[in-house]
Amino acid sequence: MASITIDSWDPRGRGISRQHQPVLFVDGALPGETCQVTVTASKKQLCEGKVTKVLEAAPQRQQPFCPVFSQCGGCQLQYVQREAAVSWRQQALDSQIRHQYGLDTLPWQPPVFSPEEQYRRKTRLAIDARKGKPFSLGFRSARSDSVVNISQCPVLEPELNQLLPALHAVLPALKGRTAIGHVSLLKADNGLGVTLRFTQPASSEDRALLTDFAREHKLNLRLDFGEHSESLHAPVSELRCQTADGLSLAVTTEDFVQVNGAVNLAMIDQAIQWLAPSDADKVLDLFSGLGNFSLPLAKRVSEVTAVEGVSxxxxxxxxxxxQQGINNIHWRTADLSNSQELNKLAVKKYDKILLDPSREGAFAVCQQIATSKVTSVVYVSCNPATFIRDLGPLLKDGWQISKIGLMEMFPYTQHIELMALMERAGKG
Structure with a gap:
């Protein structure tokens, strides 16, 4: 155990101490602090550690607001003020990008902040219903598979919090409770969705109990058995989540849906502003999902081609x-990591491109774009590490970062998202 001074943060929210050799990355430490640190891993070029005691605290340190913060593996950064957390990570990414690509400055835009703590409209709960143990429903604990029992979660939207006591009452009463793998919850704009993942068939008694539960709480309730799923109760035919311009997506609890509804709307608005589409533009929306960006873009351009890997x-x-009267989107299924399938897309015929890849990024796509005649690209990234990698082919071929900004999609977590507008050098 050693006394260490923390110099800065990395993009994940870990303290960095350069006085330690090799460089030490510390969970739980803030820039400017002096801490007692236990080294947990030693490698040739870096070490990792965790704070055991804060000797001199930074003014940005705060008391975590969740009573199970120290046990739950969800919100890792509740001990630091949100604005400071975003600012320090922007500084870390700024240094990393400029150093890697030899850039003097980056055109940072104001971050998109989440407006409130109860931001999360979608979640998955784990269950421990093993015989001889107390029933637990909640989240996995940090660094283990044990389940932290949760009766209230301060980052869930209020309607999901109100549902937790009812779930704690009904699930232990099921005869087949040990066959429940997890519970998925979604607060859509027009109702609540709950899906129970079963590893074996549910009895008629359990189905009746769950159906009564769903009716009482007006839930769209599904049972998922892996190869198939079935609806037990559905007060609305489709759950819907809003995108821009009054448009919406038809979703289920198992779909990829941005968990922060307010930040999602702000993100769409910013992406459209930065891309600046015109009536005559042909836009390519890659990794389009259910159409979160495609639908509002289609209202503004000649045509959109939406490409997604899941048919x-x-x-x-x-x-x-x-269903919403939008007929100028061409929907295509393609593996966007496959160069042959990318060639078939004929990237060069589009004016502008929007990218919203998964954490794996879009390196093959960026290689194609780099040598195309596309004028503008908005890249929405949920993984700064792969975004930085994907910049390589674009910057090498004469593109520039015209705008870049962080998005606080998951407050108080190590997860940070960003958006960048890429244009050919000299444009704008």
């Missing part, structure tokens, strides 16, 4: 668009 999402996205 069922493409089919549902197309159906949803037609």
């Amino acid at each position: 069922t999402m493409v089919q549902r996205g197309e159906k949803n668009a037609h």
Whole structure:
């Protein structure tokens, strides 16, 4: 155990001490603090550690607001003020990008902040219903598979919090409770969705109990058995989540849906502003999902081609668009990591591109874009590490970062998202 002074943060929210050799990355430490640190891993070029005691605290340190913060593995950064957390991570990314690519400055824009603590409209709860142990429903604990029992969660939207006591009452009463793998919750704009993942068939008694539970709480309740799922109760035919311009997505609890509804709307608005689409533009929306960006873009341009790797999402996205009177989106299924399939997309025929890849990033796509005649690209990233990697082919071929900004999609966590506008050097 050693006394260490923390110099800065990395993009994940870990303290960095350069006085330690090799460089030490410390969980739980803030820039400017002096801490007692236990080294947990030693490697040739870096060490990792965790704070055991804060000797001199930074003014940005705060008391975590969740009573199970020290046990739950969810919100890792509740001990630091949100604005400071975003600012320090922006500084870390600024230094990393400029150093890697030899840039003097970056055109940072104001971050998109989440407006409130109860931001999370979608979550998955774990269950421990083993015989001989107390029933637990909640989240996995930090660094283990044990379940932290949760009766209230301060980051869940109020309607989901109100549902937790009812779930704690009904689930232990099920005869087949040990066959429940997890519980998925979604607060859509028009109702609540709950899906129970079963590892074996549910008895008729359990189905009746769950159906009564769903009726009482007006839930769209599904049972998921892996190869198939079935609806037990559905007061609304489709759960819907808003995107821009009064448009919406038809969703289920198992779909990828941005968990922070307010930040999602702000993100769409910013992406459209930065891309600046015109009536004559042909826009390519890659990793389009159910159409979160495609639908509002289609209202502003000549045509959109929406490309997604999951065929069922493409089919549902197309159906949803037609239901809302949008017919200028061409929906396609393609593996966007496959260069042959990318060649078939003929990237060069589009004016502007929007990218919203998963954590794996979009390196093959960026290689294609780099040598195309596309004028503008907005890249929405949920993983700064792969975003920085994907910048390589673009910057090498004469592109520039015209705007860049962070998005606080998951407050108080180590997860940070960003958006960048890329244009050919000299444009704008």
